[in-house]
Amino acid sequence: GGVGKTTLVTNVYDREKINFAAHAWMVVYQTYTVDAVLRKLLRKVGYVEQSPSSNIDRMDVYDLKEEIKRRLKDRKCLIVLGDVWNQEVYFQMCDAFQNFQASRIIITTRKNHVAALAPSTRRLHLQPVGDTHAFDLFCRRAFFSRKSHECPIELMKVATYIVDRCQGLPLAIVSIGSLLSSRPRTHYVWNQTYNQVRCELSNNDHVRAILNLSYHDLSGDLRNCFLYCALSPK
Incomplete structure (x- = not known):
């Protein structure tokens, strides 16, 4: 992670969504359930619960898909599925969309087998930025x-x-740059930070190491606040 997938797709989504009658962005976590993802999609495309019998939470997967089909029938829609970890997410949802010709589905993933869902001409593999x-x-x-x-x-x-x-x-570059922006601009302090980065890298990958360093640079109160927020479901 951290190569810029979400940033790139966010820019595309914000620019292009005005050209679609319906649009929705959903992050699909590793612990997803298809009914939860479908409910989120249905709400994002404007479903309004008018009576207890129409409560989304009472719908099963079949009913959710049928309602999505009804609402998106003949409508041009833009759907983003973010951070997808397995192909089943797509296969379990794809029949909910009727007009694939006019609609677009964008998937971001770290997994090659998920990216393989799209033809090779429709895949974009982001590379790390160059040194300059x-x-x-x-x-x-x-x-x-x-x-x-x-x-x-x-x-x-x-x-x-x-x-x-x-x-x-x-993500790593921005995080460490932001961290150092608040530290004294002396060779001693910056060299100390560099040594801390090297130490963190011995136990974590590059992004996690630098995020961990940034976390420990927070005040005690902010760290507690961060941990408290982390207790909530994603």
Whole structure:
């Protein structure tokens, strides 16, 4: 994760949704149930419960699909299924859509077998950003308060080391850049941060390591708040 799939699709979705009569974005977690996903979709396309008998929570999978078909009949719709982990999500839902020619379904996934649902000409495999763009992105976060966003010469070497550790992953670059933007711009402090990143990387992948470092940089109250929010279902 962290290569920019969601950011890219968000930009496309926000730009194109005005061209569709109905649109919905749903994140599909590993622990999904098809009825829960269908209920969420039905609500997002404008279903209004007019009586207790029409309560979505009382509908089974068949009824949910039939209602979706009815509401989306002959309508052009844009559906995003985010963070899909297995093909069954699509297979369990696809018959709920009637007009595939006019509609579009976008799936984001980390799994190659899920991406294989689409023809090769319709797949987009995002690559990590190049060194130059990675460093530029880092500087725009780490030195956002400077008009030119330029890295001071005395920090150039350690900043390059830090960016290299991010492996071209935008989420990691933005997170570590934001973290360093609030720290003193001294070689000692930045080198200390670099060593912390190296230590975290020995136990976690690149994105998780840097997010973990950012988490521990929070105040005690904010960490408690973060953990409290994490108790809620996704």
